[in-house]
């Protein structure tokens with residue numbers, strides 16, 4: 001028992017929601033297809049010029065307020081994103097500076113949609129070792145930067161023209177990917193708790209780089225220069241996703257990991273109050289739920305409103321559940337998720 005406790009939370013969704021019909025203005029897709037295949041109804045995109053450190057700042061301020069703290073009460077930042085403001089440095093120091101925490105250690109983690117699970121383990125170790133007393137864990141994503149269209153005015157409906165045939169074909173080529181992602185940020189504040197029974201009860205984490213080709217942005221520092229006209233012509237700046245393969249891994253690995261984490265905690269599935277999963281596709285979480293025979297009401301979902309916000313998803317959902325009173329002190333939560341890397345896992349936490 002570690003004594004890890006969530007004492008504050010916040011979320012930020014930028015701008016207005018964009019519906020599936022908005023997306024159908026720039027590529028060959030439909031509201032019906034997206035709802036049926038993913039459960040997504042809308043998602044948010046941040047405006048050009050805004051990045052994850054900006055989104056994270058808004059979520060962090062809310063988390064700090066909700067805990068009744070001031071920024072200077074925090075002594076460590078863990079920043080999770082796969083869409084950083086810059087290729088380097090990480091976005092943690094930028095967030096720290098915006099919060100007035102210059103000099104406070106800020107570490108970026110890169111475990112994509114499984115990020116929160118890995119961050120929980122790192123945060124728990126920092127708290128146990130005494131290296132930190134109160135940690136801000138943030139997940140933030142600005143996926144809009146890799147969306148496969150330039151005609152934002154057509155998407156937004158301010159320009160009634162049709163996209164060029166070339167632009168339409170390009171966006172349609174990437175439509176499986178483009179429809180699932182949205183922007184947002186979620187922040188949690190964790191500290192060491194002395195309350196009896198509270199903390200991380202078990203962890204079951206995995207990574208497998210042999211699966212990297214199933215989801216990645218191909219551009220990178222193996223090439224000289226790392227971005228070239230050829231990269232742009234071949235769209236290597238847009239994620240390549242083998243959607244069906246990722247889906248198959250998710251619906252087999254996640255139930256295994258949830259079972260393993262619950263067993264390691266010395267519990268049964270019935271002992272767990274909530275199964276809070278990453279939201280990549282509602283069909284994934286429905287299948288995980290069915291394979292484990294979990295009651296519908298124990299597996300919360302919010303993908304319809306936000307799409308897949310990668311590292312931001314779990315803290316956004318936790319914030320919703322804390323604020324609407326679903327998540328109560330003393331409850332046991334199993335968090336689970338899988339993402340590019342490939343990274344996946346589950347953890348059981350008593351709140």
Ligand code: ACO
Nearest residue numbers: 029030033112113175176179243244246247280281339340
């Ligand atoms: N609109 C209309 N038709 C579409 C769309 C779309 N947006 N996308 C794909 N299609 C078509 C395809 O072209 C294909 O047509 P065809 O049969 O004529 O060739 C058909 O629909 C089926 O395509 P699939 O790619 O097999 O569709 P699938 O049902 O697998 O859904 C999806 C695609 C939504 C991407 C799904 O595979 C999925 O959710 N995979 C998991 C994604 C995931 O978890 N990613 C991890 C993110 S986490 C992270 O780390 C970032």
